[in-house]
Amino acid sequence: MDTQHDFASKNTKNVIFLVLVAALGYFVDIYDLLLFSIVRVKSLHDIGVSDADIRTKGEFIINTQMFGLLLGGILWGVIGDKFGRIKVLFGSILLYSLANFANGLVTDYYMYAVVRLIAGIGLAGELGAGITLVSETMSKENRGYGTMIVAVVGLFGAVAANIVSHFGWQNAYFIGGVLGLLLLLLRVGTFESGMFKQAAHEQVAKGDFRMLFNNKKRFVKYICCILIGMPLWFIVGILIAQSPEIGNELHAQQSLNAGTGIMYTYIGLSIGDVFAGFFAQFTKSRRLTMLTFQLMSIVSVIFYLTADQITTGQFIGLCLFIGFFVGYWATFVTIASEQFGTNLRATVTTTVPNFVRGALIPITAGFELLVKYFSTHGYQDNSIIMSSYVMMGIVTIIALVALSQLKESFGKDLNYVEVDEPDGKVNVVS
Numbered sequence: 001m002d003t004q005h006d007f008a009s010k011n012t013k014n015v016i017f018l019v020l021v022a023a024l025g026y027f028v029d030i031y032d033l034l035l036f037s038i039v040r041v042k043s044l045h046d047i048g049v050s051d052a053d054i055r056t057k058g059e060f061i062i063n064t065q066m067f068g069l070l071l072g073g074i075l076w077g078v079i080g081d082k083f084g085r086i087k088v089l090f091g092s093i094l095l096y097s098l099a100n101f102a103n104g105l106v107t108d109y110y111m112y113a114v115v116r117l118i119a120g121i122g123l124a125g126e127l128g129a130g131i132t133l134v135s136e137t138m139s140k141e142n143r144g145y146g147t148m149i150v151a152v153v154g155l156f157g158a159v160a161a162n163i164v165s166h167f168g169w170q171n172a173y174f175i176g177g178v179l180g181l182l183l184l185l186l187r188v189g190t191f192e193s194g195m196f197k198q199a200a201h202e203q204v205a206k207g208d209f210r211m212l213f214n215n216k217k218r219f220v221k222y223i224c225c226i227l228i229g230m231p232l233w234f235i236v237g238i239l240i241a242q243s244p245e246i247g248n249e250l251h252a253q254q255s256l257n258a259g260t261g262i263m264y265t266y267i268g269l270s271i272g273d274v275f276a277g278f279f280a281q282f283t284k285s286r287r288l289t290m291l292t293f294q295l296m297s298i299v300s301v302i303f304y305l306t307a308d309q310i311t312t313g314q315f316i317g318l319c320l321f322i323g324f325f326v327g328y329w330a331t332f333v334t335i336a337s338e339q340f341g342t343n344l345r346a347t348v349t350t351t352v353p354n355f356v357r358g359a360l361i362p363i364t365a366g367f368e369l370l371v372k373y374f375s376t377h378g379y380q381d382n383s384i385i386m387s388s389y390v391m392m393g394i395v396t397i398i399a400l401v402a403l404s405q406l407k408e409s410f411g412k413d414l415n416y417v418e419v420d421e422p423d424g425k426v427n428v429v430s
């Protein structure tokens with residue numbers, strides 16, 4: 001009996017350690033992911049970019065980083081399913097830690113873009129591998145709590161990035177590199193997913209990215225998992241990141257600061273993630289949680305875009321409000337993880353959030369087209385705000401339609417694999 005108790009106690013400690021390491025990994029991930037948006041103006045000024053080019057060249061660099069996330073999502077997802085989740089955690093953090101050090105040394109615009117591309121590839125593996133490990137290690141009843149903890153701790157990386165940025169943008173990148181290498185040492189004690197070890201002995205394709213496209217039902221499910229997360233990154237990547245420009249059209253009493261906006265949005269997002277996690281556990285429905293938060297996020301954005309003569313205090317309050325109702329990131333990633341079998345789970349859980357981040361590229365392009373359209377059709381003074389309304393409506397409608405096509409996954413048994421047979425999957429014998 002004592003032996004069983006000791007084993008259970010040791011197993012619990014292992015799970016807690018795994019959740020903690022995954023959470024700290026996501027903390028460093030978010031720190032680096034958002035650092036450029038926070039230091040965009042200052043860093044581009046320092047390397048010689050003119051005021052007139054700050055917005056367009058900043059968009060190009062962030063889109064380059066997002067393209068890196070797209071490439072890295074596929075790379076690390078396939079590695080995670082073929083060779084193990086742990087290898088992704090080590091490889092991805094080593095790559096983006098080294099990229100951080102290089103970022104602090106850039107001296108021109110093109111070098112900046114190349115390094116952000118490399119950093120994006122590295123960043124792509126962190127969240128998916130961590131969430132996959134936690135989902136496969138914890139019980140089906142409690143895994144929502146584990147992924148919630150990962151997201152909440154991780155999202156405070158945005159707060160850290162904003163605080164550290166005050167010590168200089170180069171130092172902020174160097175510190176990010178140091179944090180990554182420290183985390184790499186901490187990860188020495190992590191262990192591989194039992195489900196992955198079991199699936200490794202199954203005679204099925206593992207990490208085959210083509211499987212997401214060669215079956216119509218599986219393909220539609222995969223695309224819907226991506227589309228449900230689009231509103232969040234439009235809000236953070238454009239509405240908050242471009243708050244100085246939006247503030248000008250709102251006749252802000254003081255210039256709005258994007259770094260401040262991102263920090264308080266992510267504080268709100270962390271609180272919202274906790275609430276969303278408990279809401280999903282209480283209602284036993286992740287779909288209802290997503291629906292509720294996405295509808296309320298529309299309301300929060302309307303409050304923001306109608307805040308004429310906005311003050312700094314009002315901006316902070318609105319960022320907290322907006323952040324709370326886009327606090328469904330952990331729920332969204334968990335839904336993606338729960339939709340697919342063990343042999344594709346890391347591929348899906350890694351690519352889906354990164355494809356959502358990468359979706360910022362076409363969203364930004366569409367947003368810029370709208371800005372040009374409204375600025376040449378009598379809305380020169382509020383072209384950005386009008387474009388924000390239209391784009392928010394488009395991405396939200398797409399997300400809600402996609403959500404309606406996904407089945408409820410709360411409490412779903414994840415111990416199965418995907419196969420190319422009529423039913424699309426087969427249970428693994430425990």
